[in-house]
Amino acid sequence: MQGTNTEWSEVEQQVAKAAFQIAYDRETSALIHTVCEEATSATKVEDIWKLHDFLSAKRHDIDGKYDYSYAALIFVFARLVQEKWISLDDLSGLEPDKIAKVSALARM
């Protein structure tokens, strides 16, 4: 659910939404690529069940991760930076304090 927060200016909200979308597009594109590779190299049904298990976990992970809420956004961005779906440069335009928090959390 998309929340609002007075701590995020209009400009920051635009930056945040763009960075969020960039991460989502990159991660889902990578997923499509991986699924395609795994499927084309499958030779037995166990490979297909393994792919199914992988997709179940990935779907749960992606559904949970990409919940756009301003209350959680610093943590979400920290995770996305840590997983290299975005860089701190993609957050350029946010207040320095927010970028510092994301950066510190991403290094944990």
Next chain:
Amino acid sequence: MQGTNTEWSEVEQQVAKAAFQIAYDRETSALIHTVCEEATSATKVEDIWKLHDFLSAKRHDIDGKYDYSYAALIFVFARLVQEKWISLDDLSGLEPDKIAKVSALARM
């Protein structure tokens, strides 16, 4: 779980196991082929979630269907004939009465 039944002779048990394996191999090979086609034609993440839903249903279906038990085997074979994973010819060697039952059930 593999049960035993005195109504199935040794020869019939061999025929049944072979037919069961043929159906399983055909259905799982077809599944691998379908998954490969769907994955390579996926362009957006929604296509991947659709594939995941399909695999969830298919896995449930296959896990339930291929339960080798002599008590249920007539019904299992009827379904496999109906779905065209085996033909009545694959059951050649079973008692005529059993083949007639499978044939009648498969036409329902």
